[in-house]
Amino acid sequence: MGRLFKRxxxxxxxQALVFGLAGVAIAGALLSRAWVGDGSQLSKPTLRVVGAxxxxxxxxxxxxxxxxxxxxxxxxxxxSRSKVAExxxxxxxxxxxxxxxxxxxxxxxxDEEACEAVPASEGAPMPAIQxxxxxxxKG
Numbered sequence: 001m002g003r004l005f006k007r008x009x010x011x012x013x014x015q016a017l018v019f020g021l022a023g024v025a026i027a028g029a030l031l032s033r034a035w036v037g038d039g040s041q042l043s044k045p046t047l048r049v050v051g052a053x054x055x056x057x058x059x060x061x062x063x064x065x066x067x068x069x070x071x072x073x074x075x076x077x078x079x080s081r082s083k084v085a086e087x088x089x090x091x092x093x094x095x096x097x098x099x100x101x102x103x104x105x106x107x108x109x110x111d112e113e114a115c116e117a118v119p120a121s122e123g124a125p126m127p128a129i130q131x132x133x134x135x136x137x138k139g
Contacts, residue, residue: 103127
């Protein structure tokens, strides 16, 4: 009886190891890649790139996003500002932070680490952008 129990326990450990490794491999594949169509092709995962305004000029804005972040000439950028709506009375820390859109920009001159952007619409006035406003790739 003891030998049979040991064999059963060894088989259960082996099954747990095999199924556990298979489960980890499948979960890793699903989390790191997105299946497209019939599953024959894999696409890159999409990440939302967020930067900030580092300088404001009369007709352009400098943003700390560049080629290394996937920005190219003509990329549309959404500018937004976070505002504290409510604070916790006991700690003084913000509890509700609202983000309001400021405007859209188009990347004009792109370097490796930064880009210069102008209003997305031709002839549009420059939105009220401030240093520190958040910038994200629109899309």
